[in-house]
Amino acid sequence: MTELTSTSPSQEDGHENTPAKLGHSPVAPIPHRLRVTDTDPKAARRAERQVASMFTLSMVFIILAVIAYATIDKFATIYIPVLGEVGTSNVVLGLTFGIAVFLIGAGAIQWAKKLMPDVEVVQERHDMVSEKSDDQLAAAQYERGKDESGFARYKLIRRSLLGALALFPIPLVVVLRDLWITPADSPSPTEILSETLWTSGKRIVSDGTYVPVRPEDLPVGGLVSALPEGIMEVQEEEHNMNARGKATIILVRMDPDQIRSQQGEGWDYNGILAYSKICTHVGCPIALYEQRTHHLLCPCHQSTFDLADSGAVIFGPAARNMPQLPISVDEEGYLIATQDFAQPVGPSFWERDRT
Amino acid sequence: MSTTADHPVEKIGEASAQYVDERLGSNKFLGRNLGKVFPDHWSFMLGEIALYSFIIVLLTGTFLTFFYNPSMVEVIYNGSYVPLKGVQMSEAYASSLNISFEVRGGLLIRQMHHWSALIFVAAMAVHMFRVFFTGAFRKPREFNWLVGVGLTALALGAGFTGYSLPDDLLSGTGLQIIRGILQSIPLVGTWAAFLVFGGEFPGTDIIPRLYAAHILLIPGILLALISVHLMMVWTQKHTQFPGPGRTNDNVVGYPLLPVYMAKAGGFFFIVFGIIALIGGLVTVNPIWIFGPYTPDQVSAGTQPDWYIGWLDGALRLMPNWENVIAGFTISWNVLIPSVIIPGILFTGLALYPFLEAWASGDKREHNLLERPRNAPVRTGIGVAAIVFYGILWIGGGNDVIATTFNLSFNALSWTLRITLIIGPPIAFLITKRICLGLQRKDREKLLHGYESGRVLRLPHGEFIEVHQPLNYKELAVISAKEDLAVLPAPEKTDADGVRNPTYRVDQLRHKLSSWFLRDNITRPTDAEIEAGQAHASHTAALEAPLNEYELQDEDPVGHGGVLHHPGMPMTNQEQIDQRQ
Numbered sequence: 001m002t003e004l005t006s007t008s009p010s011q012e013d014g015h016e017n018t019p020a021k022l023g024h025s026p027v028a029p030i031p032h033r034l035r036v037t038d039t040d041p042k043a044a045r046r047a048e049r050q051v052a053s054m055f056t057l058s059m060v061f062i063i064l065a066v067i068a069y070a071t072i073d074k075f076a077t078i079y080i081p082v083l084g085e086v087g088t089s090n091v092v093l094g095l096t097f098g099i100a101v102f103l104i105g106a107g108a109i110q111w112a113k114k115l116m117p118d119v120e121v122v123q124e125r126h127d128m129v130s131e132k133s134d135d136q137l138a139a140a141q142y143e144r145g146k147d148e149s150g151f152a153r154y155k156l157i158r159r160s161l162l163g164a165l166a167l168f169p170i171p172l173v174v175v176l177r178d179l180w181i182t183p184a185d186s187p188s189p190t191e192i193l194s195e196t197l198w199t200s201g202k203r204i205v206s207d208g209t210y211v212p213v214r215p216e217d218l219p220v221g222g223l224v225s226a227l228p229e230g231i232m233e234v235q236e237e238e239h240n241m242n243a244r245g246k247a248t249i250i251l252v253r254m255d256p257d258q259i260r261s262q263q264g265e266g267w268d269y270n271g272i273l274a275y276s277k278i279c280t281h282v283g284c285p286i287a288l289y290e291q292r293t294h295h296l297l298c299p300c301h302q303s304t305f306d307l308a309d310s311g312a313v314i315f316g317p318a319a320r321n322m323p324q325l326p327i328s329v330d331e332e333g334y335l336i337a338t339q340d341f342a343q344p345v346g347p348s349f350w351e352r353d354r355t
Numbered sequence: 356m357s358t359t360a361d362h363p364v365e366k367i368g369e370a371s372a373q374y375v376d377e378r379l380g381s382n383k384f385l386g387r388n389l390g391k392v393f394p395d396h397w398s399f400m401l402g403e404i405a406l407y408s409f410i411i412v413l414l415t416g417t418f419l420t421f422f423y424n425p426s427m428v429e430v431i432y433n434g435s436y437v438p439l440k441g442v443q444m445s446e447a448y449a450s451s452l453n454i455s456f457e458v459r460g461g462l463l464i465r466q467m468h469h470w471s472a473l474i475f476v477a478a479m480a481v482h483m484f485r486v487f488f489t490g491a492f493r494k495p496r497e498f499n500w501l502v503g504v505g506l507t508a509l510a511l512g513a514g515f516t517g518y519s520l521p522d523d524l525l526s527g528t529g530l531q532i533i534r535g536i537l538q539s540i541p542l543v544g545t546w547a548a549f550l551v552f553g554g555e556f557p558g559t560d561i562i563p564r565l566y567a568a569h570i571l572l573i574p575g576i577l578l579a580l581i582s583v584h585l586m587m588v589w590t591q592k593h594t595q596f597p598g599p600g601r602t603n604d605n606v607v608g609y610p611l612l613p614v615y616m617a618k619a620g621g622f623f624f625i626v627f628g629i630i631a632l633i634g635g636l637v638t639v640n641p642i643w644i645f646g647p648y649t650p651d652q653v654s655a656g657t658q659p660d661w662y663i664g665w666l667d668g669a670l671r672l673m674p675n676w677e678n679v680i681a682g683f684t685i686s687w688n689v690l691i692p693s694v695i696i697p698g699i700l701f702t703g704l705a706l707y708p709f710l711e712a713w714a715s716g717d718k719r720e721h722n723l724l725e726r727p728r729n730a731p732v733r734t735g736i737g738v739a740a741i742v743f744y745g746i747l748w749i750g751g752g753n754d755v756i757a758t759t760f761n762l763s764f765n766a767l768s769w770t771l772r773i774t775l776i777i778g779p780p781i782a783f784l785i786t787k788r789i790c791l792g793l794q795r796k797d798r799e800k801l802l803h804g805y806e807s808g809r810v811l812r813l814p815h816g817e818f819i820e821v822h823q824p825l826n827y828k829e830l831a832v833i834s835a836k837e838d839l840a841v842l843p844a845p846e847k848t849d850a851d852g853v854r855n856p857t858y859r860v861d862q863l864r865h866k867l868s869s870w871f872l873r874d875n876i877t878r879p880t881d882a883e884i885e886a887g888q889a890h891a892s893h894t895a896a897l898e899a900p901l902n903e904y905e906l907q908d909e910d911p912v913g914h915g916g917v918l919h920h921p922g923m924p925m926t927n928q929e930q931i932d933q934r935q
Contacts (some may be wrong), residue, residue, distance in 0.1 A: 030600035030607060031828060074459050075435065083636060090462045094635010097463075102628025108621025116614045123392040123606045125592055127720050128495045179550040179560075189545045192555055207651065225651065239429075242555040245650030277651055282535025282670065282689055283556070284528060285653045299655040300532065301671045302754060302764055315765055317670060317688045319677035347535035348686040349545040353679045 030120050037114045047114035054107035061100035068092040190351040194344045196228075197247040198325060203229040204251065204274070204335040212334040215272055218253045221291035225277060226251050228337070246345055248277040249325055250287060251335070252307055254294055261310045263342065267326035269335065274325040275311050276345040279303055281318035283347045296322065320348065393615045394595035394608035398485045403619060405478035407626040408471040409581065413574065415468035422458055424450040425520065425566035427559040436643050444522075444647030447562045451521035451642055467634035472517060474630065476510050476662040483507065487737050490725035491594045492708040494718065499587045502580050504705045509577050511662055516569035518640065518660055522562055525640075527648030528657055530561060532670070539689035557650055596724045597835030599828055603723045658752060668750030669696050672772050700740075707736075714867040716842050728797070729836050731790035732871045738786040739779035746775045787874070794876040797833045800825055801884045804891025811898055821898050822891040830888070836878045842868035 036043040068089065076088040083091075130138075146152055187195075203212045207225040210232060218224060226249050234243045256271040267273070275296070277285045284300035294308035303316030311322035323345050326338045344352055376382040393399075426446040432439050434449065436456050454461040483503060486492055492500035515533075519526045534556045537548040553560030592606050601607045609615050645654065659667050669692030676687035711733065712718070727734040749756070750771045757764035804822040811821050825833070845861030848854055855861070879887065 069459055074456070086638075087462065089459060090466075091635050093460050093463050094466075094631055094633075098628045098631030098633075098635055100628070101624050101631055105621040105624030105626075105628060108617045108624065112614050112617035112621065116617060118609075118614070120395075120600075120607050121392055121610060122600065123592075125604050125606060125722055128591060176550065180552075180554050182554075189549045192549075193545070227651070240427075240555075240559050241557055241650050245556055248651035281675075282532045282539075284531060284657075285651050287653070288655060299653055299754070300528065300657055301667070302768065303675075313675055316768075317673045317675050317692075319675040319686065319688050347538050347689065348677060348684045349538040349548075350541055350543075350683055350685075351545060352684040354682045 030122070032119055035114065035118065044115065047110065051107045051111045051115070054103045054110065058100045058103035058107070061096045061103065065093055065096035065100060068096055190349075190354070193246075193346070193349060193352075195246075196340055196345065197231065197234060197243050198228055198337040198340045200337065200339050201330065202337045203330070204249070204327065204337065205229045205231070207248070213251065214333055215253075215270060215329060215335060218251060218272055220253050220255060220271065222253055223287065223289045223291070224251045225249075225287060226274070245278070248285060249274050250277050250289070250296075251327075252289060252291075252294070254291075254308060258294065258308050260308050263310050263321065263324040264326055267324055267338075269327050269329060272327065272335065273307060274327045274335075274337070275305075275307060276323045276325065276341060278346040279318060280313075280320040280322060280345075281316070281347060286322075389612040390610045391589075392592075392606045392608045392610055394593050394601075394606055396596055398489075399593065400622065401478055401482035401485055403622055404626055405475055405482055406581065406585075407623045408475040408478060408630065409577070410623070411471040411627055411630055412468060412475055413578075415464045415471065416570065416574075418464045419454060419468060420570055422450060422454045422461065423447070423520070423566075425563045427522065427557075427562050439643065439646070442647060445562070447520060447522040448642070448647045451523070455643060463631070463634050466637075466639050467630050469518075469639045470633045470637070471630045472514055473639070473661060474626075476507075476514055479503075479507055479510055480662075484737070484741070487707075488727040488734055489594070489596075490721065490730055490733065493721040493725075494712065495591055495720050496587070496594070497708040497712075499584060499591070500708050501705055502584045502587070504701060506577065506580050506584065507704075508701055509573055509580070513569065513573045513577060514660055514662055516565045516573065519565050520562065520569060521640075521642045522648050523642040524645040524648050524652060524654060525642075525657055527557065527650070528653050529659055529663075531556065531650065532667075536689055536693040539686040540694060541683070541685055541690070557648070592722070594722055594724050597726070597832050599831040601723065601831070603721070606722075655754075658755065661748075664751035665744050665747040666693055666697060666751075668747040668753070668771075669693065671753055672747065672750045672768060672775060674772070700744075703740075710867075711871070713864065714842075714871045715839050716864075716868065717839060723835060725837070726832070728790040728793040729875075731787040731794070731874065734790050735783040735787040739783040742782040743775065743779045746771055746778055750775075791874055791876060794836075797836065798876050798879060800829075801833055801879050802887040804888060804895075807895075809898065811894075813897065819894060819897070821894050823895045824888045824891040830884075834878070834881075834884060838875065838878050839872055841865070841872045 037047050038044075072089040072092060074087075074089050077085050078088040078091065079085050080091065151158055204226045205211055205228070206213050206217075207227055210227070210229075212229060213224060213226060227244065228247050231244055231247065235241060251272055251274050253272045256268070259268060259271065259273070262268060262273070277287065279286050279298045279300065281298065281301055281303045284298055286296055286298045286305075288297040288299055289295070289307075290297070294306055295314070296305040296307055296311070298304075298316065298318070301317050303318030304314050305311045305318070305322045306314050307322070311324055313319065313321065323341045323343050325341055327335055328338050330336045372382060372385075424446045428446050429443050430446050430449055432442050432444050432449050432452065434440075434452055434456060436452055439452065451465075454465050456462070486500065486503065515529070519530055534548050534552065537551060538544045540547060549555070551561070551564070552558045553564070593608075595601050595606060595608070598607070609618075646652075658664065670689065673688050673692040676691075678685045678687065727737075750768070753764055753767050753771065756762065757767050804824045807821040807823050809821045810818055812818050824830075842865050844865045845858055846855055847858055
């Protein structure tokens with residue numbers, strides 16, 4: 001029969017409702033059962049052989065891995081059911097190296113489980129709290145330091161030191177300002193976010209081919225990703241894709257009767273509408289368009305916009321209409337923008353509505 | 356050091372140990388610690404998996420840095436992957452393709468790096484569940500819980516900065532979302548975004564900056580915190596589950612040398628081997644399929660790595676609230692899911708041990724783990740948090756779920772939104788009830804033993820159901836339950852009519868304490884347990900004559916485990932001696 005012991009409650013450092021020490025420490029013999037390898041020398045020798053074979057096999061697989069590295073052509077592929085057509089080198093290296101390393105572990109654990117003693121041992125714990133004498137020693141050392149330095153007496157030194165320590169990190173933060181290097185006359189972030197490459201008369205070119213788009217290129221129900229003419233030159237010059245990230249648009253064409261509203265009077269051209277491609281939620285480019293319902297769906301967070309109704313949000317986390325770009329055609333019959341976007345494109349920002 | 360070495364290698368070892376000891380005094384440490392006992396339980400491996408996968412991340416990541424080029428300069432790809440030949444892309448993406456196709460073993464190392472990172476975060480999460488549900492965070496281990504919360508946050512950062520580096524279409528889209536999130540922060544957000552990206556998105560600075568964070572800043576802090584984490588475990592000694600012979604004041608388990616070293620060391624190789632096998636067999640993040648990043652393209656079904664999924668899900672499920680106040684825009688639809696909710700979750704995690712200690716008034720050291728059922732409110736809170744997280748995580752895949760199962764994603768999103776609000780409280784209530792039910796069952800067992808299900812007719816005609824006493828293991832586990840009393844309600848005024856200045860705080864504390872503890876089922880006293888078990892033994896004994904024949908071959912103690920008796924080995928040395 002197990003005996004249960006309780007340590008006597010003391011009120012020393014615990015709450016008044018609880019004994020200071022955990023009581024009810026269950027005391028009973030630690031269970032132990034002999035293993036086959038403890039009683040049968042044959043079984044023990046068998047376990048010894050198992051462990052040694054695993055270590056030996058590991059060596060074999062390491063050698064195989066090195067051979068595979070040296071001999072398998074890196075472009076060779078192999079068909080493996082379930083995995084499909086995969087790179088031979090990758091699969092063989094992974095298999096040989098993985099098995100080799102696994103076997104070291106399996107051998108070590110088999111050794112521990114079968115041959116090393118499995119009798120659990122007991123060690124005492126002690127509370128983390130220091131002895132009273134150590135507390136006093138620490139306190140005495142502190143007092144000595146305070147006294148010898150005169151930290152308590154020299155008020156002026158103390159205050160000026162605290163002030164100096166408080167100020168010294170400031171330059172370390174201030175230098176972070178030039179994470180964005182701006183010339184003296186640089187526009188503010190708000191201005192930058194509010195302007196795109198689109199200007200009155202700028203031709204619309206299709207993405208990929210960079211050929212100007214004519215209205216007849218676009219069938220009813222069709223969608224084209226497009227950019228302002230000259231985008232590649234700007235990219236070359238600026239060595240980045242910032243302009244592309246803002247100016248990218250989609251052109252959709254629908255039956256003019258189906259357009260219920262627009263963001264400006266006559267901003268379409270014969271049923272062709274241009275909208276920013278950048279989602280007003282957090283800025284994913286959108287091109288999932290359902291021509292029957294005129295719905296535009298963002299693949300990132302599923303905001304849904306109705307392009308026949310001013311690009312209004314009809315579902316999802318976006319809060320703002322997709323900005324519309326007013327378009328027309330020039331004298332040669334190519335689609336052009338008639339002005340820049342009337343509002344900043346892309347995700348909202350703090351100063352957005354002050355522009 | 357006494358000379359016990361007889362093998363030449365041992366002689367060298369002894370001389371080396373001596374040499375080092377004369378300079379560092381290391382033998383004192385070894386003598387004290389090589390026999391250090393670690394308790395054994397399968398759930399203690401979870402932290403080990405996290406540690407080992409982190410080591411593998413470091414090893415494989417170092418290899419990748421030899422080939423990866425963190426530059427956003429545009430180049431024309433001319434490598435061996437035919438579909439992208441002649442395509443304009445950043446050097447970062449081109450070098451990632453080279454690692455995957457040109458460098459032999461490069462793809463294996465890249466996939467091992469990615470897989471071990473995924474496993475690292477997963478193991479951390481499950482390890483944290485274990486620590487939470489067993490109350491291992493209680494005094495004296497609150498600091499280590501805090502370090503663990505920090506490690507979790509850093510691991511998310513390490514993962515995110517890492518999968519952004521290849522500069523493929525998927526990772527660039529992730530960065531675009533980060534830009535949107537930064538911009539949603541009131542007052543400083545716009546500037547923060549411009550500083551982080553070195554100007555407008557995408558710019559050309561972000562990849563080198565993420566690289567610095569990913570290979571130096573974050574892993575440096577991770578490594579330092581992991582060291583602190585382990586040193587605290589070492590100093591405070593590992594917690595253990597209740598069981599025979601295990602008390603709050605001892606550690607029962609295997610010594611570091613040799614058993615624990617072999618098991619833990621071996622387990623490192625097991626984890627390493629499995630990650631190498633997965634890296635060789637299972638494709639992860641096939642960046643060559645996604646193509647290079649441009650800010651005007653995206654692919655459908657974009658999913659981040661699993662541990663970021665819950666944040667993406669929060670972004671998806673959030674209603675589209677936005678306000679303009681005094682001309683300034685506040686995008687609640689972005690701010691709440693991506694800044695406020697994670698902020699609350701991590702703050703709550705960090706504060707939890709202190710809140711619970713305050714509510715329970717318990718200031719003792721706890722080295723014996725608590726069974727989840729014995730802390731029903733804590734277990735309920737944990738399950739509610741997991742449900743909350745889980746719904747967000749499912750939300751992160753709502754498009755995939757909707758298309759796979761042919762559901763309307765609008766309906767799915769609404770279902771998830773509602774479940775997100777009502778799911779956690781329901782989960783809390785159900786969990787708490789299950790815990791209390793299990794506590795009742797435990798009390799029942801302590802007072803009456805097992806119901807054997809066998810009905811016995813006694814010689815004088817009475818029918819009884821035979822109850823059997825608990826075996827000593829289960830008795831030790833169940834009887835380790837600890838009851839805490841609810842903190843008393845404070846008085847508004849003292850005996851002299853003076854107002855209690857801390858009344859409000861005390862009242863709150865009392866209520867919290869009551870909520871936490873009041874429903875617990877009291878553990879019987881030791882005397883009651885002994886009486887109950889004795890009674891169970893008595894009824895079981897009535898049945899004994901019937902079982903005599905069947906039982907004669909069985910071990911007299913029964914129920915898994917041989918009790919120690921004279922002549923059986925109890926110490927390692929005795930056991931080894933006996934075998935030889």
